[in-house]
Amino acid sequence: VEINQAVKLFSKYLKTKKLKFTWERKTILEGIIKRRDHFTSDELILHFERNGVDRISRATVYRSLKLLEEAGIVNSFHLNDVFKVFEVISSEHDHMICYKCGKIIEFFDHRIEKILNEISKKKGFKAISHSINISGLCEECQNKKA
Amino acid sequence: VEINQAVKLFSKYLKTKKLKFTWERKTILEGIIKRRDHFTSDELILHFERNGVDRISRATVYRSLKLLEEAGIVNSFHLNDVFKVFEVISSEHDHMICYKCGKIIEFFDHRIEKILNEISKKKGFKAISHSINISGLCEECQNKKA
DNA sequence: CTGGGTGCAAAGACTTTGCATACTT
């Protein structure tokens, strides 16, 4: 996801809601896009707290993350029933999570998509979205054991 | 899941850990098995608070739920990124969640299991468990709209 | 008996909110 594209998206969303595209919101969006991987609210907050110059308050980060989710730019889900992690929405995909090191591996398989749609229909359920999380051990952590 | 069976399982687990099968733990286990559907920690606590006679403290409920999870009798997962819900483990299955009324529909499809295993292998990932959550509208809530 | 268990209240972790000030448009 390119920064310019995301900025456009977000500023467009804010306009429609008559909200303002402040320096803080822009900084947070850029910070997220630059990271590119998964992050918790706390990691993001710490990042801004460390770079003292760019100090942004916890409250603003929380408020902005909520906005970014509403705008469809960011996605969040629960990892291991412990951490809530965010990610920039790029393309549909699901996750494997190593319970040892926390690494997240993304994957996508269209056969599963098909089957899930089929099952939903069968149950009269109108599916909007879904998430698949596989918990286990990544390759590295398997080898560490030996 | 039968109560007697669950009681046996739990008491066995407790013994191996040199823990005690108290009246509170038994009451909580029975309360859970009787419900049979999904519940949040708060719903369970409220249940016990209402039935004043059987008053059990929040702390004990939390502590017991953790034990029951460790014992492999109960399972928990995040619903809609808001509620953490528990369920008695009976057979492997996944969930559809109506975002309007909160109803949970269970499903299982062995084709998906197969594909997930295949994908894990391809990525060198050792899968232990997985969860699939489909979010959308249940049949009832779709018709309400009309 | 003895070590783990319970209830209570206090403390934690994380998030939201009220309010005065500051900034975008």
Place this chain on the structure above:
DNA sequence: AAGTATGCAAAGTCTTTGCACCCAG
């Protein structure tokens, strides 16, 4: 200039923990 946004600190929500007393084994 008008009205939203921010920062701060206080308040919420949910869960965990310390401690004195209690109970199962």
